[in-house]
Amino acid sequence: MKKRRPSPDAEALAEVRAVYAELAARPVERACTLRTECCHFRLTGRTPYLTRGEAMVAARALRAAGRKQLPERADGACPLLHPQTGRCLIYADRPFGCRTHFCAAAGGPYARREVVDLIHRLERVDAALGGDGGRALPGAVAAALAES
Ligand code: SF4
Secondary structure (H helix, E strand, O other): OHHHHHHHHHHHHHHHHHHHHHHOOOOOOOOOOOOOHOOHHHOOOOOOEEOOOHHHHHHHHHHHOOOOOOOOOOOOOOOOEEEOOEEEHHHHOOOOHHHHHOOOOOOOOOOOHHHHHHHHHHHHHHHHHHOOOOOHHHHHHHHHHHHH
């Protein structure tokens, strides 16, 4: 029997996860200690932007966590931040921006030159999936949930 080829979407999402894994393996000293300060967008004034592949990975992770919709947040924090536990609902699949953020406690932002090749890989996945560049996290994940 012929082996089924993975769908283009599955290949794209595998590439996004490969980018995350490669970032984690980079010898750049960073230590996210789950303080979640960076998840409070209204306080930080910064919201991560996601390419389409990242949004799809996040949406699938949210579904796997038993959620069909993006939770509502009235306080301007990330909708993926659990209001009671204060933990990220999709930490293992959190977007690239959440991994390379500006949190001083974690070591500050990555320099672009340290990760530019990975950014380009995410941009290629975005183009292959018909995306048109980064989109703010809440809208990006909501759209990916609606499509999946
Ligand atoms: S996806 Fe997770 S790590 Fe990223 S901002 Fe939201 S709660 Fe924080």
